[in-house]
Amino acid sequence: MGVVIYDQHFNSNELYVIVMMTVGFTIYRLLPRTLSPLQTAFTMLLSVTSGLIFDHTIAIPPFDLYDTGDNSNYEVFDFISYLMYAPYGYLYIYGFERFRISGIVTIGYMVVWAAIALLFEWLGVKSGVFHYKHGYYILYSIPIYLVVLSIQLGAYRAAFSSHRWQKIKEPHPD
16 A cells, blocks of 8 residues: 655644643653652653554554544654654653652542543544554543553652562662
8 A cells, every 4th residue: 555645834733743742841841750760761751652662552553543643654743743742651650759649549530641642642643643443533542541550650669669679679688
């Protein structure tokens, strides 16, 4: 199948990515530092990586459920667009730590963030960032967001759980 061209100009889809990145990184800069530089880097890199992995899993054959950007081939700006996931992944973990989310409330917190992600995706569709194919519908993204949010929180907690570090610091009983 040939390349599908959605547009060839710098317009709303590129502007959406730039605005999302600017807003996200501005919020990050304005917030008090709750996470260490290592936690921040880990969280942001994990957000970009999980976005790349999950998006490419469903956006390429055999699934090929949507295209990103101006055409069906990946362009440089499409890869740059994954940077917009970094500050929002950070904000997800930041809120989790700042508000000391725990227990059953964690599920509600994840559902709220899945709804936020769904809103951003809908705005992305409206601005031409995402182009659905083969019957894909935005609500199909909900379980994907819940899985990604679970993985991100699980990886963060595995790497930075205070309980985990206390076990390492405790002397070994003889």
